Amino acid sequence: MGPVKLTLVIEALLFSAQKPLTPRELVAAIRGAGAEDEFTPNEFAKTTEAEVAAALEQLKIEYLEQQRAFQLLEKAEGWQLASAPQFARWVRQLFPAAKPARLTPPALETLAIIAYRQPITRADVEAVRGVAIESVLQTLMERGLVKIAGRAEVPGRPLLYETTQFFLEHFGLRNLDELPNSEELKRRELPKAPVASGENDAVAVSAQTSSGEIAAEPSTSDRPESN
16 A cells, blocks of 8 residues: 555544544644654644645545545535435435424524524514514524524613524535625615514523424424414
8 A cells, every 4th residue: 555645544534523623623633643653653744724625625526526425515613524415315214313393484584584684683583574583583592593692782682693503504504604695685775673672582581491403393483473
């Protein structure tokens, strides 16, 4: 066997990891190999993050060219090997657990408004949608997609809401700039709620016990709210 390639070292690390790895974590693992064994020199002891980033891109291209059954994905929290989408129906047979409940159209609409205009108050979201969103907002928080970001500096100091890290992971985004038509939709004028003395934040209290995972079964709060 010839000299070990940096790309193959990275491939082995990604294959063995239980979570996505950042370039910095990869560099630490690569440099640390053989540190306690003076008889096995580490030829990659001076590897830089730039070299790791280049090797990751090379692997990504190689997998595509070779039409492998897996691919290299860059997620919000790092790089990870994953099976290619076209093999999902076979891979899914290994994981027979109940499928996550789908978000309803009202929940998706609410989530989209929060994603593009965060941090935002519940009243401002309701001004855009034209309906009460308390139950939908609670569902989004219970599923770990939305969290409290603080309080607005207006009379009554209503709570502000924003999306979570899990939101990025669930939708395969590295950051919020990757949202479709991000800049255009962020600039568009939307209805604003009139300044009030405050709002009912009971939803925030009950949702603080969120596990951060998509629920396996639909909850009653996930039903479309009435107009």
